[in-house]
Amino acid sequence: MQTYDVAMIGAGHNGLVTACYLQRAGLNVIVLEKNDWVGGAATSRELTPGFLYSNCSYVCSLFRPEIMRDLELPRHGLQVIAYEGGAVLMRDGDYLASYRDHHSHRREFARFSRRDAEAYERYARDVTRQCRFIQPLLMRTAPDPFSFKPRDISELLYLARKFGEFSADEMAATLRFWTMSISDFLDEYFETDVIKAYLALSGIIGTALGPMSPGTAYVLLHHYMGEVDGSVGAWGYARGGMGAVTKALASSFQASGGVIRTGAGVEKILTRGGRAEGVVLEGGEEVRARLTVSNADVKRTFLKLVDEKDLPERFVHRVRHFKMRGSSGKVNIALDSLPEFPALPAGSTCIKGDLHFTDSVERMERAYDDWKAGRWSADPFLDMMIPTTLDPTMAPPGKHFVSTFVQYCPPKIEGRDWRDADRDGFAKTVIDQISAHSPGFRERILHMEVRTPREIEAEVGLTEGNIFQGELTFDQLLFNRPVPGYAQYRSPIHGLYMCGSSTHPGGGVMGAPGRNAAAEILRDLRRPNEHMSPAHDVI
Amino acid sequence: MTLTMRLRAQAHIETPRLETPFHPRLAALDRVNDWYNWAGYKAPHALDDTELEYFAIRSTASLFDLSPMVKYRIEGKDAERYLNRLTLRDVSRQKTGTVQYTAWCDDAGHVLDDGTLFRLAPDVFRLCCQDRHLPWLLDSAIGFDVDIREETEEIAGLALQGPTAFATLKAAGLGNVASLRPFQITTLPAPFGDVTISRTGFTADLGYELFVPSEHALALWDLIHAAGQAYGLRAIGYDALNRARIEAGFIVAGADFIGADIALRPGRERMPDEIGLDWLVDPAKPHFNGRRAILHARRTGALKHVLVGLEIEGNVPAEGAIVYHGRSREAGVVTAAIWSPTAKRNIALASLTRPFGTEITNDLWVEIYALRELSYQKMMKRAVIVPRPFVSLPRRTANPPGLF
Amino acid sequence: MTSSDTPTPAAGTCDVIVIGGGHNGLTAATVLAKAGRSVLLLEAAETLGGATRPYTFHSGFRSPGLAHLLNRLDPEVEKALGLDLTRDAALTPTTVLAPGRPAVTLRGAYGETVKGVTPEEARAFAALRRKLMFQASVLGRFLRKAPPRLDGAHLSDLLTAGGAGLKMLSHGREEARDLLRMLLTNVADVADEFLTDDRLKALLACDATLGFRLGPRSPTSLIGLYYRLTGEIGGKRGGQIPASRVAQAFEAAAHTAGVTIRTGARVAAILTERGAVTGVRLADGTTLAATSVVSALHPRTTFLDLVSPAECDTGLVRALTHYRTDGVTARIDIALDRAPVFPGAPADAATGRIVVARSLGQVEEAFNAVKYGRASEEPALEITVPTLADPDLAPAGRHTLSILAQYAPYRPREGWGTEGPAFVSRVLSLLENVSPGIGATIIAAELLTPDAMEERFDLPGGHWHHGEMQPDQLLVNRPIHALSGYRTPIDGLTLAAAGSHPGGGISGLPGLLAARTLMAGSRP
Incomplete structure (x- = not known):
């Protein structure tokens, strides 16, 4: 039987990134994917003829350009298209649009408040300063404050030095920013509800917190750290849907000699004497490997695939209490024609961006209250996009694919499992909200895929349907992610590594966890890492 | 804002670049179609040839549309006290009917912007500046009885600059400006209504700035433009004006310094003393924003930069060049530079890192990379600190103003 | 500042004026006086104590003060002031009462035994x-x-x-x-x-x-x-004792240390000139000269009401207007015609505190309401019986109950006039659940809402910690960065109350640390 150098559990984007780097470094890597397709939460699937759905993740910004370059993803078909902002459609018949043009953006805000229009400058400045501080940390392994190893100490000093570049005032502001709620943070700049609601959305997407929860200001940063070709904070569509990202990764991986096996779910990680030796597939087949890397989330990896007795008790305790509560759902819709939004002017570019219908922070927070009580939100927050307005490859001519991200949606309904009737009720809530702003929307629907945390967990394997493989609260960031003492992609089991979004720097289609994991693995193997170009400077 | 007002304003997206109230006249005179985006407005780099436009400033008269300049109207019982706390200079000593060049800072003593403050009446002021500051102005008003309103779109402005500026006004029937001294304001009647005129400018030349409500803009333009034909009046774009302002030694936000509220990178902000505005700071007046920080920096020697005027040997403009001490140690950077046609010298504004420019003032060099036909001509040229303005013309302040 | 504001030297000039006779102001004043400074303390009310000041809520019935427990009086403060409030004090128990379930009782310092x-x-x-x-x-x-x-x-x-x-x-x-x-x-x-x-x-x-x-x-x-x-009491972290005669103890310490105290002396303005303190002006118009003023008031009162905005920088004013200080807790004082009985609770439960709450979920749901400006449907209660520690608070044989009810917004959307009576009746029915029949023994009940606390105790927002104690308003950012560490951008003006590090509660630490900072000299 062949022994591989590396067995990768899961073909999500991070698993593929790690696999690509390791294969390029000369290792013999096999990627094992339980589904019949690759991609994890970055997929494009044809569930109804002629339509490609970005089933889970739906927009692209965070994916690191260094990785695209190193792994030659453009050559393997990846193309990211920037899009114009979008709009919040309001209950009073007005809307708040977001425009790329600086002055149009200001004048749009000034319709509501001249003060807010100008306050946006300072807001953007302050958030950008925080982004610039955080960005260089994405592609560095988080230091362990208690290892006292020279490398960790020097990394801690690096952090201290970076922080030290700030003036005392900026340091104080940074300390505040990290723990504030997005709602409180926005209150310091703006007075208009819809403007705050529009800006607050980045603080809650994918997060089991409401906009009034401390820590959500940081979550906002997590969504602002991306870029499209140097345009920081910009978002784009992957041409062909988010599956294009993982398709390009898979193609790059295979082109460098890697092997992917789909339909190969992993049952168990083989360990002997505290060492991982490969995996057992569902059905019993063993795949032997010198190293095993898990792209699955930390709970799935250590509570399902590894025998608890092989792990330190404290580690298991901490994994068990790592928070990864699902908070969102997804409704993917095939439409037979472009929906109409009478509130928007004819020919508006807004329809090419993200559309929202939540015009106050209070509505968002109330939506979160439903989640806390174990219900899907009666008045949910939607992030709706129509990628086919810019990408003709995803639907037949004239027809459209609509991706609707829905928050909040709990992993369990009042403590019990989801039922099909719940799912239908959830979908109805979503379509009702859209239809209120888009007459005839329901009649245009050709096909619909509804994904609650139940479906997300069952298909993608994300525990509790948490799209970030673990919440992005500060107690779960940096050296605490996913477990203190094991935040450097290694695990208590020799030869078993983590590379998914459960690890630093966390979720989103970013690829940074995968790349950082590859760097750590190659360091352990003492192999040169010449195919990894340095992280871009932030100047 | 009411829903109706909001809905009506949705149409702004149909004109992402605003046109100034003078635009029809500018467009009619324009020959080169060289527009740029000035604070959301369509504004000309040049209407014709920059060289010719520059010489109109210095030998006849020039007409420049400054409507996109951001304007705030500040009025109320506490307006003076409010502005005295906001800005660096003593507003209580500014007489009604005068203009003050001034600047204002944040708590850390970093300059937010510079601008001109018009005292139109005892309790009515207009603040003109480059960037937008409404939130800062409003937050500064907490505890003051003062009303602040942005009026950029409502007020149209023209700069009439050059030796025949007065002659032009006289011909336009506005000869009563004869008694106006520099930095004074007057309001004169014109056929269409009142014109507010200040003897101010950005050129170090004889000149005036004229303000009317936007609906009178075209009438004003037509009046001045017609009157100026006998005096060589020419409409100009920003490029020509920029040459004159460098000769005058004036600084521009965003070019020679970065406003503290938009600086992204730590350490890019500047204190008044670091951009040549130390003379605006009045420690004897009551408290003003940034006072404590500025005086603390002065006391402890914490000032890091200094802005200087340089004369550089040769005739190649040193735009963006690095300044060295002793040809090797970096001392700063050139923020603006031209060959001055009027001074016939190669001049520059530079931001130096102290002690260069303060204690160490000799042995300065600039490294100029001149791209000439696909090759860089790399030159190390000697630079000498010289006082600003680089061009000083007696006609700027002559009383009464000369006709030519 | 106008020329008429120029302070005239007060009769018997002093080194330091302390504004506010709450426990922190008294602490600062006492520490400074003990160090040999001549200190004048100005208190707006007729009696000292601030939030520890007893108040009458019904004829013959008094509350021991807004703070009804002591759980963090700092030993250093006690030592510095020569107080004797916690020595040998027996820690009191905490009892959790949830209707239909047996009581849980924690004894010792925060449940050494349960x-x-x-x-x-x-x-x-x-x-x-x-x-x-x-x-x-x-x-x-x-x-x-x-x-x-x-x-x-x-x-x-x-x-x-x-x-x-x-x-x-x-x-x-x-x-x-x-x-x-x-x-x-x-x-x-x-x-x-x-x-x-x-x-x-x-x-x-x-x-x-x-x-x-x-x-x-x-x-x-x-x-x-x-x-x-x-917090610790008598050397025990997590301990608690009833708050009884706290104001008197602090006041006595100040007197002993030689602090000159003027009550009924409301400060209307802190006078400054070009960034330095020159004195204070009282509400009656008199001015007192001083080059050192310690404000033991809420930072927002100090800087937005007493110091002229013309003497502060805009950024500081802006930050203070965003300082979050809306209280979320109401106080209900109840006069009883006999001692309350809590069936199922240990006999001494009422000597300590009784917490009425069912579950995490209940408290979380109670919190939801306050986010939208409403009082909780089912608030969580913390109850003490102050008359057990100090029978003088009520006529002989009668008792008082002090209830903290959470959550109650500073100013409900519907107004307290509408929300108040319903809220009180909800609280009383929760009380009835754990003490059946108590309703019939109630002589009077007074609701003290956050906006009423603001009024009565000069607490902006009715927040008894002088501002939210969330991490963005702690340490270097308490109350705001520009005012952290007791010193202020105004030379000679020091902050010394709960709005400064380490924060609220009856600890005396802000007052102590402010006094020490002042004595260590001003910064350059």
Whole structure:
């Protein structure tokens, strides 16, 4: 039987990134994917003829350009298209649009408040300063404050030095920013509800917190750290849907000699004497490997695939209490024609961006209250996009694919499992909200895929349907992610590594966890890492 | 804002670049179609040839549309006290009917912007500046009885600059400006209504700035433009004006310094003393924003930069060049530079890192990379600190103003 | 400032004027006087004590003060002032009452023993208590010092941080890791992680959030619990005793130290000129000259009401207007014609505090209401019986109940006029649940809402901590960065109350640390 150098559990984007780097470094890597397709939460699937759905993740910004370059993803078909902002459609018949043009953006805000229009400058400045501080940390392994190893100490000093570049005032502001709620943070700049609601959305997407929860200001940063070709904070569509990202990764991986096996779910990680030796597939087949890397989330990896007795008790305790509560759902819709939004002017570019219908922070927070009580939100927050307005490859001519991200949606309904009737009720809530702003929307629907945390967990394997493989609260960031003492992609089991979004720097289609994991693995193997170009400077 | 007002304003997206109230006249005179985006407005780099436009400033008269300049109207019982706390200079000593060049800072003593403050009446002021500051102005008003309103779109402005500026006004029937001294304001009647005129400018030349409500803009333009034909009046774009302002030694936000509220990178902000505005700071007046920080920096020697005027040997403009001490140690950077046609010298504004420019003032060099036909001509040229303005013309302040 | 404001030297000029005779103002004044300064203390009310000042809420019935328990009077403060409030004091119990369930009673310092739960749960609580006590002891090191300075590395700050670092490692690396893992998390997750009993979880939820605008599930809510556990009484962290005659003790200390005290002397303005204090002007128009003024008032009162905005920088004013200080807790004082009875609770339960709460979920749901400007449907209650410690508060044989009810917004959308009576009746019916028949013994009940607290105690927002104690308003950012560390941008003006580090509660530390900072000299 062949022994591989590396067995990768899961073909999500991070698993593929790690696999690509390791294969390029000369290792013999096999990627094992339980589904019949690759991609994890970055997929494009044809569930109804002629339509490609970005089933889970739906927009692209965070994916690191260094990785695209190193792994030659453009050559393997990846193309990211920037899009114009979008709009919040309001209950009073007005809307708040977001425009790329600086002055149009200001004048749009000034319709509501001249003060807010100008306050946006300072807001953007302050958030950008925080982004610039955080960005260089994405592609560095988080230091362990208690290892006292020279490398960790020097990394801690690096952090201290970076922080030290700030003036005392900026340091104080940074300390505040990290723990504030997005709602409180926005209150310091703006007075208009819809403007705050529009800006607050980045603080809650994918997060089991409401906009009034401390820590959500940081979550906002997590969504602002991306870029499209140097345009920081910009978002784009992957041409062909988010599956294009993982398709390009898979193609790059295979082109460098890697092997992917789909339909190969992993049952168990083989360990002997505290060492991982490969995996057992569902059905019993063993795949032997010198190293095993898990792209699955930390709970799935250590509570399902590894025998608890092989792990330190404290580690298991901490994994068990790592928070990864699902908070969102997804409704993917095939439409037979472009929906109409009478509130928007004819020919508006807004329809090419993200559309929202939540015009106050209070509505968002109330939506979160439903989640806390174990219900899907009666008045949910939607992030709706129509990628086919810019990408003709995803639907037949004239027809459209609509991706609707829905928050909040709990992993369990009042403590019990989801039922099909719940799912239908959830979908109805979503379509009702859209239809209120888009007459005839329901009649245009050709096909619909509804994904609650139940479906997300069952298909993608994300525990509790948490799209970030673990919440992005500060107690779960940096050296605490996913477990203190094991935040450097290694695990208590020799030869078993983590590379998914459960690890630093966390979720989103970013690829940074995968790349950082590859760097750590190659360091352990003492192999040169010449195919990894340095992280871009932030100047 | 009411829903109706909001809905009506949705149409702004149909004109992402605003046109100034003078635009029809500018467009009619324009020959080169060289527009740029000035604070959301369509504004000309040049209407014709920059060289010719520059010489109109210095030998006849020039007409420049400054409507996109951001304007705030500040009025109320506490307006003076409010502005005295906001800005660096003593507003209580500014007489009604005068203009003050001034600047204002944040708590850390970093300059937010510079601008001109018009005292139109005892309790009515207009603040003109480059960037937008409404939130800062409003937050500064907490505890003051003062009303602040942005009026950029409502007020149209023209700069009439050059030796025949007065002659032009006289011909336009506005000869009563004869008694106006520099930095004074007057309001004169014109056929269409009142014109507010200040003897101010950005050129170090004889000149005036004229303000009317936007609906009178075209009438004003037509009046001045017609009157100026006998005096060589020419409409100009920003490029020509920029040459004159460098000769005058004036600084521009965003070019020679970065406003503290938009600086992204730590350490890019500047204190008044670091951009040549130390003379605006009045420690004897009551408290003003940034006072404590500025005086603390002065006391402890914490000032890091200094802005200087340089004369550089040769005739190649040193735009963006690095300044060295002793040809090797970096001392700063050139923020603006031209060959001055009027001074016939190669001049520059530079931001130096102290002690260069303060204690160490000799042995300065600039490294100029001149791209000439696909090759860089790399030159190390000697630079000498010289006082600003680089061009000083007696006609700027002559009383009464000369006709030519 | 106009020329008529020019202060004239007061009769018997003093070195320092202290504004505000709350316990922090009294602490600062006493410490300064003991160090030989001549100190004049000005109090707007007719009596001293601030939030510890007893007030009459019904003819013949008095409340011991807004603070009805002492759980963090600092030993250094007691020593510096020569107080004797906590020595030999017997710690009182905490009893959790949830309708239909047996009582849980914690005795000793925050539950050294727990009765009313299963032995496994008692062990789990002990383990969690040990962990939290350890973590609080590390964090507590930062509370008895001025907050660290960010304008460069200062030796004393490095020593504090180093000391905390060593202390953190004293229980091993894994406990240190747990501290950093748990520090900014929420109390609900911690309770769920270690405990199973709803009543204990509800207690932790209440204790972590009482007085804070956070629910138990809000990230960082564990900090409220840490803060409580850093407090000590008679050398015992987490201990509590009734607050009785606190104002008198502080006042006596000030008198003994030679502080000149003027009550009924409301300060209308702090006078400054070009960034330096010149004196104060009283409401009656008299001005008193001073080059050193200590304000033990709320920072917003100090800077937005008393100092002229023309004398402050805009950024400071802006930051203070965003300082979050809306209270979320109401107080209900009840006059009873006999001693209250709590069936199922231990006989001495009423000598301590009684917490009425069912579960984490209930407290979280109670919190939802306040986010939208409503009072909770089912608030959580903390009850004491002040007359058991001080029978003089009521006529012989009669009693008072002091109830803190959470959550109650500062100004409800419907107004307290509408919300108030309904809220009181909800609180009383919750009380009836745990003390059947008590309703019939009630002589009077007075609701003190946050906006009424603002009025009565000069507390902006009715927030008894002088501002939210969430991490963005702590340490170097308490109350705001420009005013942290007691010194202010106005030369000679010092802040000395709960709006300054380390924050609220009857600890006296802000007053003590402010006085020490003042004596250490002004910054350049």
